[in-house]
Amino acid sequence: VKEFKDPTTIVVVGASGDLAHKKTFPALFSLYYHGLLPQRFHIVGYARKALDLEGWRSNILLNLACRVLDQKDCATKMEEFIERLSYMSGQYDSAEDFAKLDAYLEDLEDRQPTGRLFYLAIPPNVFGSAMGSIKASAVAKNAWTRVVVEKPFGRDTESYMELRDQCAAHFQEEQLYRIDHYVGKEVVQNMVVLRFANFIFEQLWCKENIRDMHIIFEENFGTEGRAGYFDQFGIIRDIMQNHLLQVLAYLTMERPKSLHAADINRVKTKLLSEIMPLKAKDFVVGQYEGYREEDGVPEGSVTPTFAACVMYINNQQWEGVPFFLTAGKNLHNRKAEVRVRFKKGHSMDFFPGEEVGNEIIIRIQPDEAVSLRVVNKVPGLAKDLAYTSLDLLYKDAFEKESKDIADAYERLILDAIHGEKSLFVHDEQLRISWELFTPALKELESEDSPVKPVLYTPGTKGPPEADDLRHIHRAMVEP
Ligand code: BG6
Helix, strand or coil: CCCCCCCEEEEEECCCCHHHHHHHHHHHHHHHHCCCCCCCEEEEEEECCCCCHHHHHHHHHHHCCCCCCCCCCHHHHHHHHHHCEEEEECCCCCHHHHHHHHHHHHHHCCCCCCEEEEEECCCHHHHHHHHHHHHHHCCCCCCCEEEEEECCCCCCHHHHHHHHHHHHCCCCHHHEEEECCCCCCHHHHHHHHHHHCCHHHHHHCCCCCEEEEEEEEECCCCCCCCHHHHHHHHHHHHHHHHHHHHHHHHHHCCCCCCCCHHHHHHHHHHHHHCECCCCHHHEEEEEECCHHHCCCCCCCCCCCCEEEEEECECCCCCCCCCEEEEEECCECCCEEEEEEEECCHHHHHCCCCCCCCCEEEEEEECCCEEEEEEEEECCCCCCCEEEEEEEEEHHHHCHHHHCCCCCHHHHHHHHHHHCCCCCCCCHHHHHHHHHHHHHHHHHHHCCCCCCCCEEECCCECCCCHHHHHHHHHHHHHCC
């Protein structure tokens, strides 16, 4: 990682909330621990509540961890880090309060030009007012100002556009860093390398050879006390429209001219705009039993906690290939992976009746891995054949590094400090993503929707109708 010399102040707005405690501060600590924060840095928490500094610091301390557990200096580093945090309270919509923050930061920065990174760990309904206050009173003097924001970026195209206009009224696109933490995951980053740095894969990656792809997100727990929030969005908005769609873009985009943000964004945006419009009939939705009884869920809620859908991409490389996305809570497993199934062609002469031929499985989490399913002759005098797997398990192949894989937030915050935008979601991509999903969401949420949520038992694979959807579309490619 290159050394970054600009003095930097990081202001976590919403510093008393869940996101800040669970993700932002632990990621900042890890960067600190690994010596990756700029040499001159300040971290300031800002939120509405007037909090006692020591109490706030000890709450943050509770969530800090070292990735490699046996590090002896961990506790000392945590103490050092905590001592460097300061806190200020103020309203989000108050330019005066932000002017006080500014005066405080000026002192902290010794009136030297210092870049300011504002991390908004606050709900989107206050993004606009907080950005307005920052712009009016707290931008950096003679140095860069950047603002990091995180989903939900609206509920549909219309609300996204409103939010976008509110943000754009105060900051330029270059200053806005929109996080989709799936993009920051190690294995998702490796997809670009696997595809474009390996001649064999690049040649195979097209409709002539690939039968379908399946991007799977499964959690073996429910909404974990967030049901009130979750119910307003549902699994399609929570996981599919953002995380899984971004993964799909990395899996299917054209080769970018370079790895620079502008080139990557160009091919991602192009790909997203080539996905065929989605309709309710392209989905299977489900809800786990017991969801409606959770705190914060309105009676009779039909919000899906499971969804499976099929997408097609209207370009030369992918025409006719089905892309399946599945996301669900309270299922039998916790995992995120991609399965790329190849056409069977004549290979099945050896294995009549086998449903799956060659397949690449890219496991995003847990236990990062890439494996390839191939046929081999079983050793021995008989002529038996068997499918076996060529496995690359990160924990074996990268024994040392895999113990210390950075959390997605660390990578993303570090990139935002460095001004490196390639892993952040461009405004245009979000607009297209919403345009893609909004009509289907409206249809699914209407009273006469042709597709209704199917109840499923927690701890299972979810509604079997999702398997049927895949069978039907697979059969259209290759019976
Ligand atoms: C978040 C969703 O964006 O991603 C959560 O809001 C989900 O509902 C989480 O649990 C999953 O992230 P990860 O990194 O744990 O797979």
